[in-house]
Amino acid sequence: MKLTLWTYEGPPHIGAMRIATAMEGVHYVLHAPQGDTYADLLFTMIERMNKRPPVTYTTFQARDLGGDTAELFKDAARSAYARFKPDLLMVGASCTAELIQDDPGGLAAALQLSVPVLPLELPAYQKKENWGAAETFYQMVRLLGKDYVLPPGEKRKPRAPGLPPSCNILGPTALGFRHRDDLVEIRKLLRQIGVRVNVVAPLGAKPEDISRLHEADFNVVLYPEVANSAAQWLSKNFGQPSTKTIPIGFNATRAFIEEVCTLAQIHCDIEELTKRSRARWYALSVDSTYLTNKRVFIFGDATHAIAAAKVASQEMGFQVVGLGTYSRELAREVREAASQYGIEALITDDYLEVEQRITELQPELILGSQMERHIAKRLKIPCAVISAPIHVQDFPARYSPQMGFEGANVLFDTWVHPLMMGLEEHLIGMFREDFEFHDGAAPSHLGHGHQRTPANEANVASEPTPVPEVAVANGAPVTESVWEPEAQRELNKIPFFVRGKAKRNTERFAIERGLPTISLETLYDAKAHFGR
Amino acid sequence: MNRVIPLQPTTDTCDSADRAILKERGQREVFCGLTGIIWLHRKIQDAFFLVVGSRTCAHLVQSAAGVMIFAEPRFATAIIDDHDLAGLADANEELDRVVNQLLTRRPDIKMLFLVGSCPSEVIKLDLSRAAERLSKTYTPRVRILNYSGSGIETTFTQGEDACLAALAKEIPQHAKLHPTEREVDLLIVGCLADIVEDQFSRIFNDLGIESYAFFPPRRSGDIPRLGPNTRYLLVQPFLTDTARVLDDLGAKRIPAPFPLGVEGTEAWFAAAAKAFGIDPNRVESVIAPKRQRANLALERQRQVLNGRSIFFFPDSQLEIPLARFLHRELGMQLTEIGMPYIHRQHLAEELALLPTEVSLSEGQDVEKQLDRCRTYRPDMVVCGLGLANPLEAEGLTTKWSIELVFTPIQGFDQAADLAELFARPLVRRTKLAA
Ligand code: SF4
Ligand code: SF4
Numbered sequence: 001m002k003l004t005l006w007t008y009e010g011p012p013h014i015g016a017m018r019i020a021t022a023m024e025g026v027h028y029v030l031h032a033p034q035g036d037t038y039a040d041l042l043f044t045m046i047e048r049m050n051k052r053p054p055v056t057y058t059t060f061q062a063r064d065l066g067g068d069t070a071e072l073f074k075d076a077a078r079s080a081y082a083r084f085k086p087d088l089l090m091v092g093a094s095c096t097a098e099l100i101q102d103d104p105g106g107l108a109a110a111l112q113l114s115v116p117v118l119p120l121e122l123p124a125y126q127k128k129e130n131w132g133a134a135e136t137f138y139q140m141v142r143l144l145g146k147d148y149v150l151p152p153g154e155k156r157k158p159r160a161p162g163l164p165p166s167c168n169i170l171g172p173t174a175l176g177f178r179h180r181d182d183l184v185e186i187r188k189l190l191r192q193i194g195v196r197v198n199v200v201a202p203l204g205a206k207p208e209d210i211s212r213l214h215e216a217d218f219n220v221v222l223y224p225e226v227a228n229s230a231a232q233w234l235s236k237n238f239g240q241p242s243t244k245t246i247p248i249g250f251n252a253t254r255a256f257i258e259e260v261c262t263l264a265q266i267h268c269d270i271e272e273l274t275k276r277s278r279a280r281w282y283a284l285s286v287d288s289t290y291l292t293n294k295r296v297f298i299f300g301d302a303t304h305a306i307a308a309a310k311v312a313s314q315e316m317g318f319q320v321v322g323l324g325t326y327s328r329e330l331a332r333e334v335r336e337a338a339s340q341y342g343i344e345a346l347i348t349d350d351y352l353e354v355e356q357r358i359t360e361l362q363p364e365l366i367l368g369s370q371m372e373r374h375i376a377k378r379l380k381i382p383c384a385v386i387s388a389p390i391h392v393q394d395f396p397a398r399y400s401p402q403m404g405f406e407g408a409n410v411l412f413d414t415w416v417h418p419l420m421m422g423l424e425e426h427l428i429g430m431f432r433e434d435f436e437f438h439d440g441a442a443p444s445h446l447g448h449g450h451q452r453t454p455a456n457e458a459n460v461a462s463e464p465t466p467v468p469e470v471a472v473a474n475g476a477p478v479t480e481s482v483w484e485p486e487a488q489r490e491l492n493k494i495p496f497f498v499r500g501k502a503k504r505n506t507e508r509f510a511i512e513r514g515l516p517t518i519s520l521e522t523l524y525d526a527k528a529h530f531g532r
Numbered sequence: 533m534n535r536v537i538p539l540q541p542t543t544d545t546c547d548s549a550d551r552a553i554l555k556e557r558g559q560r561e562v563f564c565g566l567t568g569i570i571w572l573h574r575k576i577q578d579a580f581f582l583v584v585g586s587r588t589c590a591h592l593v594q595s596a597a598g599v600m601i602f603a604e605p606r607f608a609t610a611i612i613d614d615h616d617l618a619g620l621a622d623a624n625e626e627l628d629r630v631v632n633q634l635l636t637r638r639p640d641i642k643m644l645f646l647v648g649s650c651p652s653e654v655i656k657l658d659l660s661r662a663a664e665r666l667s668k669t670y671t672p673r674v675r676i677l678n679y680s681g682s683g684i685e686t687t688f689t690q691g692e693d694a695c696l697a698a699l700a701k702e703i704p705q706h707a708k709l710h711p712t713e714r715e716v717d718l719l720i721v722g723c724l725a726d727i728v729e730d731q732f733s734r735i736f737n738d739l740g741i742e743s744y745a746f747f748p749p750r751r752s753g754d755i756p757r758l759g760p761n762t763r764y765l766l767v768q769p770f771l772t773d774t775a776r777v778l779d780d781l782g783a784k785r786i787p788a789p790f791p792l793g794v795e796g797t798e799a800w801f802a803a804a805a806k807a808f809g810i811d812p813n814r815v816e817s818v819i820a821p822k823r824q825r826a827n828l829a830l831e832r833q834r835q836v837l838n839g840r841s842i843f844f845f846p847d848s849q850l851e852i853p854l855a856r857f858l859h860r861e862l863g864m865q866l867t868e869i870g871m872p873y874i875h876r877q878h879l880a881e882e883l884a885l886l887p888t889e890v891s892l893s894e895g896q897d898v899e900k901q902l903d904r905c906r907t908y909r910p911d912m913v914v915c916g917l918g919l920a921n922p923l924e925a926e927g928l929t930t931k932w933s934i935e936l937v938f939t940p941i942q943g944f945d946q947a948a949d950l951a952e953l954f955a956r957p958l959v960r961r962t963k964l965a966a
């Protein structure tokens with residue numbers, strides 16, 4: 001048993017859902033109790049998708065445990081098939097159903113549906129979300145590709161002369177960190193290089209596309225956490241090589257282009273392609289001088305963490321003081337990367353350990369996931385998000401890739417944004433004594449989602465209210481109403497973010513009615529009067 | 533595992549004859565009872581909730597908490613792993629170790645709830661025994677209780693019920709510890725926002741009911757004592773088990789509608805006043821100004837909501853009182869009201885206020901229900917988070933129900949706020965269409 005406050009990854013069946021939801025024509029029947037349907041909201045609320053994930057849950061209850069859970073599964077699979085008519089049915093169990101051992105694969109096979117069935121065995125008490133996604137994708141590629149496997153000893157036929165080189169893009173999923181935008185960027189890049197994209201999978205792919213993977217000359221692996229095992233299988237059975245470079249950052253994008261050109265056996269003009277990049281010049285510009293050797297702590301999935309460390313140290317001039325990941329599957333790679341910065345990698349999925357390390361290191365910037373953002377908020381350290389797990393605000397409406405040259409531009413903006421820039425830092429130093437530029441002053445551009453400290457919270461409530469003069473029937477006009485202690489106490493119970501408004505409204509209400517004191521009743525009368 | 537989600541009402545009373553209820557079985561799109569932790573830990577301020585469950589449970593609680601709104605939450609999960617599944621003796625020792633680790637980290641915790649999940653129940657990890665065992669070690673510093681929030685036994689708000697039932701069982705125990713404390717005449721049962729509690733206190737005082745207490749208490753040490761004549765009043769329609777425990781302790785329930793809307797709140801207070809023999813004139817003089825003010829505030833929302841149709845998916849278990857309020861006080865037209873389950877006794881007064889022609893459904897087959905909803909094409913759909921955006925994408929206007937359990941909605945001064953929760957999505961649609 002392990003004490004957990006927050007987890008970096010969900011259970012493995014969430015990984016399977018990310019594959020199913022990314023694809024078209026796939027339906028997943030998941031043997032699970034009703035509470036497990038919360039997973040839908042990851043997609044509909046956090047990713048703000050406009051359709052439900054293609055998942056039918058059996059939602060069994062305690063009373064079913066006697067023995068009809070298997071029947072329940074069969075019914076659910078039958079009616080899901082009839083309703084959704086998928087081209088591929090995935091079946092599996094969540095943690096609770098795993099314990100009752102109903103064998104969804106066997107049960108589904110017994111139904112003899114006229115559609116391929118992919119049975120998933122995802123050990124929920126050992127493995128986690130990314131592993132579940134990788135395993136699901138791998139099993140699917142195997143199931144739908146097995147009929148095309150080259151006979152032993154046979155070599156892949158060389159591409160016919162005159163045909164443009166082609167590749168598959170592997171790895172983007174639903175609920176992925178900027179996968180949607182990375183994909184656009186990488187597709188564009190490949191087009192510019194002159195490489196045709198055969199299939200993108202799983203995002204947007206149909207099962208029939210998966211069985212066409214073997215047609216491409218090579219594979220572009222964007223997210224190794226998800227696509228590595230499938231890519232290995234493709235390489236073994238179809239002789240397809242795959243890219244190793246993750247095109248995050250200016251340098252890596254260039255290296256990626258070179259790698260692709262080599263695999264595609266073509267030439268391209270890299271200098272021409274880099275013209276769109278601003279990140280590099282911005283990093284050289286005078287304002288960026290102040291970024292030199294900012295101490296940065298990096299934590300996230302292995303792919304994004306390793307890439308971020310490279311970009312931070314080589315392209316931003318930061319000093320990487322901490323690097324770590326929760327992806328144990330790629331621990332070796334992260335350790336290797338860390339050793340380049342003379343530090344030891346932190347490999348853990350324990351949020352508390354990460355928090356402790358950050359507290360010890362006191363970095364000036366944190367690049368992490370939603371979890372680290374939270375730690376950063378508590379410790380009042382600037383932070384940018386570079387990896388899942390993420391929150392709804394990390395699915396921006398605008399185009400915001402992490403990969404390719406445009407991705408490098410985005411990284412520059414988002415990482416530098418929480419920090420103070422040259423002139424600004426300079427001026428704050430000069431005007432330190434000025435009350436507006438006190439030590440705790442936040443950068444001027446940090447409006448967005450910025451912390452409310454107890455101090456400025458109090459300001460909202462005690463803000464002086466400009467009071468208009470109102471003539472009142474008998475006697476002097478009331479220009480100010482005094483709060484009765486009881487009413488004041490009640491006011492303080494109102495959440496701070498609406499308290500200021502409630503206060504102003506109530507005072508206005510009292511003055512308009514010529515009430516010299518504000519009682520509890522006045523407060524509520526005003527509340528009723530103004531509505532919300 | 534002694535209790536299942538009651539798909540069938542246990543007791544048939546009054547109006548079951550003339551009210552057909554569609555009973556459905558199939559995929560449910562409802563949270564499990566673990567979710568209750570999200571508001572319970574805010575309410576009982578020195579309690580901690582430790583889910584004994586899987587990574588799924590941990591992921592659920594954190595996803596439901598808005599992907600971590602709290603820096604250091606007062607809930608956590610003891611994640612069961614394959615080592616625990618090998619042998620049970622182990623799992624108990626593991627649990628003791630985790631509890632020790634937790635209580636060392638959080639010395640401020642006075643009450644710890646071990647919360648059972650589907651996996652802990654399927655492997656028959658006996659949390660009540662564990663709670664007893666651990667209590668011996670940690671009393672008097674920490675009281676350790678247990679309840680089940682598992683998805684095989686509880687749906688969404690039923691988690692609160694299970695928690696409060698566990699707490700209610702502590703009442704006799706508490707009486708032994710604090711024999712000098714006064715017994716209360718009236719217990720108000722169910723989580724209310726502090727501000728609502730304070731408003732209600734003032735009204736009870738004005739009515740002349742002085743000996744009352746709210747349950748759960750804000751601090752775990754303030755558990756009230758019951759006397760031979762204690763009566764209780766439910767604020768939520770999902771407190772079946774809690775009510776049963778109180779009945780067993782000899783308390784008597786005051787039947788009433790729930791304090792949602794002006795009418796519901798008034799009837800709720802009136803029921804209490806009647807039970808304590810308070811002069812109706814006094815009741816009227818206390819209630820009248822509040823009623824008037826609340827009605828005034830409702831007027832604006834009525835203009836938005838009047839005549840609009842509404843469909844309820846089963847979710848928070850508040851559906852029937854909400855429908856009653858929206859229909860009777862704001863003029864909305866009811867299509868279907870779905871509930872996870874219908875407790876006929878506790879809802880008798882509510883059901884009597886509903887028009888007879890509305891269709892009621894109990895349980896869920898979400899696909900069929902979606903089909904019905906699409907056929908009705910109501911002006912507004914009340915549903916859980918999983919369905920809201922997809923329905924919006926189909927052009928329907930939704931009110932997702934989780935706000936209804938997090939926001940202060942009970943009482944006179946909140947009636948307009950409650951109505952506004954429903955008006956806002958419609959106002960928004962209109963604004964965006966313009
Ligand atoms: S339904 Fe059961 S397994 Fe799923 S989150 Fe709830 S308690 Fe955990
Ligand atoms: S804030 Fe987060 S958790 Fe809350 S509703 Fe929005 S997406 Fe869901």
